[in-house]
Amino acid sequence: MSPRVSMVVNGRGVEADVEPRRLLADFLREDVHLYGTHLGCEHGVCGACTVLVDGEPVRSCLMLAVQADGGEVTTVEGLSRDGGLHPLQEAFHEHHALQCGFCTPGFLLTSLYLLRERPDLDDEGEIRAALSGNLCRCTGYQNIVDAVRDAAARMRQDSPTTKG
Amino acid sequence: MKPPRFEYAAPGSVDEAIEILRDAPEESTLLAGGQSLVPLLNMRMAQPRVVIDLNRVSGLDAVERTPDGRIRLGAMVRQRRLETDPVVRDELPLIAEAARHIAHVPIRTRGTVGGSLAHADPAAELPATVAALGGRLLVRGPNGDRAVPATEFFVGALTTAIEPGELLTAIEIEPPREGAGWAFGEVARTHGAFALAGAAAVLQVGDAGQIASARLALLGVGSAPYVPEWLEEMAVGEAPDEPLFRRIGARVVDEIAPLDDIHASADYRRRVAAVLTARALRDAANRSNGRGSG
Numbered sequence: 498m499s500p501r502v503s504m505v506v507n508g509r510g511v512e513a514d515v516e517p518r519r520l521l522a523d524f525l526r527e528d529v530h531l532y533g534t535h536l537g538c539e540h541g542v543c544g545a546c547t548v549l550v551d552g553e554p555v556r557s558c559l560m561l562a563v564q565a566d567g568g569e570v571t572t573v574e575g576l577s578r579d580g581g582l583h584p585l586q587e588a589f590h591e592h593h594a595l596q597c598g599f600c601t602p603g604f605l606l607t608s609l610y611l612l613r614e615r616p617d618l619d620d621e622g623e624i625r626a627a628l629s630g631n632l633c634r635c636t637g638y639q640n641i642v643d644a645v646r647d648a649a650a651r652m653r654q655d656s657p658t659t660k661g
Numbered sequence: 662m663k664p665p666r667f668e669y670a671a672p673g674s675v676d677e678a679i680e681i682l683r684d685a686p687e688e689s690t691l692l693a694g695g696q697s698l699v700p701l702l703n704m705r706m707a708q709p710r711v712v713i714d715l716n717r718v719s720g721l722d723a724v725e726r727t728p729d730g731r732i733r734l735g736a737m738v739r740q741r742r743l744e745t746d747p748v749v750r751d752e753l754p755l756i757a758e759a760a761r762h763i764a765h766v767p768i769r770t771r772g773t774v775g776g777s778l779a780h781a782d783p784a785a786e787l788p789a790t791v792a793a794l795g796g797r798l799l800v801r802g803p804n805g806d807r808a809v810p811a812t813e814f815f816v817g818a819l820t821t822a823i824e825p826g827e828l829l830t831a832i833e834i835e836p837p838r839e840g841a842g843w844a845f846g847e848v849a850r851t852h853g854a855f856a857l858a859g860a861a862a863v864l865q866v867g868d869a870g871q872i873a874s875a876r877l878a879l880l881g882v883g884s885a886p887y888v889p890e891w892l893e894e895m896a897v898g899e900a901p902d903e904p905l906f907r908r909i910g911a912r913v914v915d916e917i918a919p920l921d922d923i924h925a926s927a928d929y930r931r932r933v934a935a936v937l938t939a940r941a942l943r944d945a946a947n948r949s950n951g952r953g954s955g
Contacts, residue, residue: 564714629852
């Protein structure tokens with residue numbers, strides 16, 4: 498039995514018949530052909546597969562595709578606007594916050610949620626705590642923290658009225 | 662790895678879920694937030710024939726006050742909400758604080774109150790916290806509802822008083838009396854990692870400056886939350902001072918039987934338990950505003 502699943506991914510409606518055991522991460526990669534969502538550990542530890550479902554960050558390796566039926570999903574492919582980089586992506590690029598790039602999509606989506614919740618965020622310790630559920634094995638975190646802090650400042654400048 | 666094949670059911674009501682559960686109580690698994698179950702499926706340590714998804718069940722995600730003054734948390738209330746919900750923050754700040762220590766935000770957005778309690782991981786925050794608060798768990802099965810006190814609910818590692826065919830629908834907690842202090846602390850390798858040990862305390866200092874009531878529960882130091890039943894006998898009427906809290910910590914150490922594992926030795930866990938016990942009681946005492954009848 499393969500139930501029909503439909504959801505909105507990065508603003509586009511998608512539909513497919515999937516086995517109930519299909520993980521959301523595999524649905525995004527294999528059925529929607531969005532390969533930006535990376536699978537590292539497949540048990541919720543590394544954070545590489547983090548996406549937003551209905552605006553909240555989730556591990557897409559710990560959610561079944563059928564559970565996202567009717568929902569709205571944002572992946573790393575949904576970040577860029579009009580072909581340009583998102584301020585978070587710009588900041589990651591400029592601060593060398595990625596090396597091999599495997600963990601980057603998870604960091605970007607965790608950070609996106611973080612800065613939407615806390616647009617005033619500037620404290621390094623708080624940023625580190627918020628990113629503690631994402632593992633990076635090459636950059637060493639410092640540049641990632643710098644990038645998120647800088648992105649917060651850029652986003653505040655972009656939309657000074659939405660603060661708070 | 663990927664989950665094994667299973668039959669999937671997404672009932673819309675608790676009674677419908679119980680109906681499905683009745684067909685194969687031993688071969689079915691309930692899926693709440695999935696933050697423990699799905700890893701077990703991915704690693705194929707769990708191979709249920711039927712997965713019953715509770716995420717479309719209505720009425721399990723409410724935070725409400727009961728007529729007799731308790732706070733009822735539906736089993737599908739997300740752990741993230743415990744940090745932000747005004748009722749939880751006002752009435753059960755100990756729960757809000759403990760929730761902050763559960764893994765990471767992207768886990769807490771899915772993970773649920775009921776899932777954590779029913780899974781009963783010895784290192785989990787919510788079982789010990791609910792035990793420290795003297796909460797009770799509401800379980801429904803084919804024969805109706807029953808309420809189980811937290812101290813009887815946690816039977817052992819990953820083992821609870823829920824019988825095959827039953828499911829946890831909610832928990833109810835009486836808010837500590839006005840003026841009672843509370844504290845939660847744990848030691849983990851990094852923020853969000855499994856705790857090596859932790860302690861939750863509720864303590865009230867009376868108007869005369871002596872302890873009027875105290876409850877404590879520890880996590881990670883045995884197969885189930887450890888609740889010292891002798892605590893009030895030892896503490897009530899005493900001054901809330903450091904020597905007393907250290908004596909309580911020493912007695913806790915005598916009674917627990919933590920395990921050695923790759924994360925920490927049993928001996929280290931004992932030492933941490935003594936420190937966390939004294940710290941939680943001290944912090945709770947410092948937060949207490951008196952008004953107890955001590």
